[in-house]
Amino acid sequence: MKIYNNLSEFSKLKHAIVTIGTFDGVHFGHQKIINQLVAKAKADGGESVILTFFPHPRMIIDPENQDLKMINTINEKAKILENLGVDHLIITPFTRDFSNQTPNDYIKNILVDTIGIKHIIIGYDHRFGKDRTGNLVDLKRAGLDYGFTVEEIMEQDINDVAVSSTKIRQSLLEGKVSLANAYLGHPFSIFGSVIKGDKIGRTIGFPTANIFVEETYKLIPSDGIYAVTVEMEEKLKAESLKLKGEAPKPYTLHPTPSTFKGMAYIGQRPTINGMTRNIEVNIFDFNQEIYGQDIKMNFLKFLRHDVKFTGLEALKVQLQKDKDNTLAYFKSQESATQ
Incomplete structure (x- = not known):
């Protein structure tokens, strides 16, 4: 797996299969998405790409909250993702400027022009861009304009796993x-x-x-x-x-x-x-x-x-x-x- 510490280090791919998220813990729910990502890339002859963020967005958006702790360090997360067969991991520094991009700029500048997206696998409730106003509808609309397809992880599929990073953090803090x-x-x-x-x-x-x-x-x-x-x-x-x-x-x-x-x-x-x-x-x-x-x-x-x-x-x-x-x-x- 190739690791990039900034989008500027990444060279645009011809056929990128992408997913986006913080993936703290890389738990069963995350693995469901990542396994689909890797399988899709192999089936299409493309390359799997994970776009993740560091620090965690909540640390930047809500800096007064010092209680948020991560299940994984960024290095631990990278090792787990590598073992799952991911081709490329982009660790994007999350800043206020980054968070202030409009959803359209986020899609065009990052997903299309920088990564070379052809397909994205994403959760039904994924939000992005300024004030988290971008959603699945925006991705599907942009896909028609820029020539990429969108695969939605349905609420039923995610809920069936009954897992969240919050639950895991709480379990660890209770010694469970x-x-x-x-x-x-x-x-x-x-x-x-x-x-x-x-x-x-x-x-x-x-x-x-x-x-x-x-x-x-x-x-x-x-x-x-x-x-x-x-x-x-x-x-x-x-x-x-x-x-x-x-x-x-x-x-x-x-x-x-x-x-x-x-x-x-x-x-x-x-x-x-x-x-x-x-x-x-x-x-x-x-x-x-x-x-x-x-x-x-x-x-x-x-x-x-x-x-x-x-x-x-x-x-x-x-x-x-x-x-x-x-x-x-x-x-x-x-x-x-x-």
């Missing part, structure tokens, strides 16, 4: 990751880099990797303990160049990530009177130093809420119970698939 994952069709994940902590976990037999998530708009689930899998890519240090004055070759990432089981913690660590909200993971059967490494945590099951214990010894006893419960969960999942 199993429900959120059922809506998503894939595990909710957090991607971040491992940073140094105060190493208290090591003193009680449960060392943790502290995760820093750079994107402040990323949704973090409810505080508590979760069963997770952890993916990390092995860093292979290339040999330094021998020629004088040349910098060492950069680190490269092994193409196949290693996956481990573990339990994640989200919270302020009330037992030690913590002041900041932490994201930590105890990776089972793992004892390597991974500071600075990027890892991905896939959230599979909520185990319990965050609790303040009387001291570290009581915390240690509970963490062993949490580990036992986590391992029992994985064992049950493995038995179910056999």
Whole structure:
């Protein structure tokens, strides 16, 4: 999949099959549209194009609302779309100027002149242009003028999925990751880099990797303990160049990530009177130093809420119970698939 960070980077196609949306979470409802997009492009000998926006339009139109968090970062979304077989992803910076285009200018300047649209697959309630005044009728009318066709995703089809990004966000904020994952069709994940902590976990037999998530708009689930899998890519240090004055070759990432089981913690660590909200993971059967490494945590099951214990010894006893419960969960999942 080719990724473009602006419309100006995109070269007009001869036969573009297009859909438009923020696609936060890329949930089952989104996948229904995207699968149709990819299938249509293959059937017509065209190329599939997704036009998405960053930041989320609501962050620009309603800047006072700081509560909106995204299920995916833009990089996470791109990876999922790539796995679905999309040919082109255009990430358009969403600005007030962009939002003030008339529906006709939006269609002509972007869809027709820049992308080369021949067919668009779009939800029945899609709105675009200044004050969101453009609609399906405008697209169909413009299609007659500019020579593209419009395929409507009917209300019945979308409602049958019974999924929305809002429902998924709410489920995650309530710790209901199993429900959120059922809506998503894939595990909710957090991607971040491992940073140094105060190493208290090591003193009680449960060392943790502290995760820093750079994107402040990323949704973090409810505080508590979760069963997770952890993916990390092995860093292979290339040999330094021998020629004088040349910098060492950069680190490269092994193409196949290693996956481990573990339990994640989200919270302020009330037992030690913590002041900041932490994201930590105890990776089972793992004892390597991974500071600075990027890892991905896939959230599979909520185990319990965050609790303040009387001291570290009581915390240690509970963490062993949490580990036992986590391992029992994985064992049950493995038995179910056999």
